[in-house]
Amino acid sequence: MRKRRNHDAGFKARVALEAVKGERTVSELAADYGVHPTMIHQWKKALLDGAADIFERGTKKTAEVDEDTVRSLHAKIGELAVANDFLSRKAQALGREMRRGMIERNHPVLSVGAQCRLLSISRSSFYYEPQGEAEMNLALMLLIDKQFLETPFYGVQQMTWHLRNEGHAVNVKRIRRLMRLMCLMPIFQKPDTSRPAKGHKTYPYLLGGLRVERPNQVWCADITYLPMRRGFLYLVAIMDWFTRKVLAWRISNTLEADFCVEALNEAIHRFGPPEIMNTDQGSQFTSFAWTDRLKRVGTRISMDGKGRCLDNIFIERLWRSLKYECVYLHAWETGSQAKAGVGRWITFYNYQRPHAAHGGQPPAVVYFNSIETDQQARRVA
Incomplete structure (x- = not known):
């Protein structure tokens, strides 16, 4: 032994x-x-x-x-x-x-x-000496991720059947564990699709019937899984709901709230706070660090209802485009390679990629034009 x-x-x-x-x-x-x-x-x-x-002076902070x-x-x-x-x-x-x-x-x-x-x-x-994820599980995670983009309504049982039909000997228990590890939740109506951490407060959904008609009125944020050659990383992005522009993003190898708050701080510093921030009820977005930062800048907090498939649909479409146009075309070895690749694609998405919602104009062009138009209207008024 x-x-x-x-x-x-x-x-x-x-x-x-x-x-x-x-x-x-x-x-x-x-x-x-x-x-x-x-x-x-x-x-x-x-x-x-x-x-x-390390930098504190005087009384030591109590852990x-x-x-x-x-x-x-x-x-x-x-x-x-x-x-x-x-x-x-x-x-x-x-x-x-x-x-x-x-x-x-x-x-x-x-x-x-x-x-x-x-x-x-x-x-x-x-x-007990546990091991990391086996190569077979990493390969299954990639297959699950690709299929989930095609059929986001597949739950654990349907995903298991799909993989069995493709010739993979898997059971429900393994697929459930891998989907949880990847933070994948099917979008069909069912209870408990997103659970906050114990003791974290959740907030009501504020976008029902709301007409979003200007930049920085509503932002949304979400986390997705990035397959690597060996292992996986997590990506968080903050998007403007009206223009679909990606305002900030971060990559991390763990799922603490810190990298989400870093992205939020960057977005607020560069573009000012939004009126409403909409997320799911994941523990990163119900954490004190995230909600307190929003409260301190006067942003109202909105969270998706359980099992609602369209509450955060715009950022889900972003993940689909990112993975098929960038992530799946590469086999990144390191975090630096992943950050550089994702950074190049997001710059392309914001400033060059035509967007159907804006008649072919890129999101950043629409964002800054709308900001300038709004400022001119206010000066005239």
């Missing part, structure tokens, strides 16, 4: 920095460093959340789980049954991966099984 590695702070920092760079997918990093993808997500988040502390608590728990793990109940209660406040990292294989007093019981994790999960 392979000996479990105890990762030190330097190792975690190196992996987290690689993840922040975005050059490689999480699957590639997990394979190269021999760690679980979930741990990479957590280390990246911890690095980003703690980066501000959700401070180091003193972790050290205290680690010290008490060698105590006898008197501390058993205390440790079990305290351990619940820590994440599973953090608790796994606290276990010492060669502890002088407690066995691995005893430490697992004290930290409220199963012994089997301690020894």
Whole structure:
């Protein structure tokens, strides 16, 4: 049996920095460093959340789980049954991966099984060494993504039948997991098509019956999956509803809200805040960081109703064009290649690609002409 590695702070920092760079997918990093993808997500988040502390002066900011608590728990793990109940209660406040990292294989007093019981994790999960996505699953994800663009009403069962008809031996369980990993939800009417994170507030849909007739009246945002040669990335885009212009975008190898907020900040800085922002009810768009930024600039928040197929249809059409005209024509190796390729296509889309909704004019031309016309009308008034 392979000996479990105890990762030190330097190792975690190196992996987290690689993840922040975005050059490689999480699957590639997990394979190269021999760690679980979930741990990479957590280390990246911890690095980003703690980066501000380096520059703070004076009182140190209190973390959700401070180091003193972790050290205290680690010290008490060698105590006898008197501390058993205390440790079990305290351990619940820590994440599973953090608790796994606290276990010492060669502890002088407690066995691995005893430490697992004290930290409220199963012994089997301690020894389990998960792997990244297999090549077969990555190939299936690409097939699912292409088919979903053609038939966005395919649910898990229909997608499974489709792949079986194409000669792939798959079951419902695998397709459900892969579609969740890709953030794909069918657009037909059904309950719970998009779930916010626990404790996040959702907002009503504000676009019903609304006549959108000028730029910056309504913006929309969404996240899609980008297949790579090895692994996958995620892309968020912010679009002006009236002109279909892409105002800002970001690529990330994880699904935290940070890269969405970065795109939002860029769009607001360059074009000013919109009157309404419409998104789905995903955890990135119900997070405090996203909603607080919109509230601070006076933007009203609108969220798609569950199972509604046309609430965010314009950005869904953007994904279809982007993937068939750009993504599927390349096999990008690194995040830099993906960013450069997507950036070139979005520039082409905004400034050169004729758009049917505008009589063949590109979205950016319509956007800036409409802004100029609106400003002239206001000066005359």
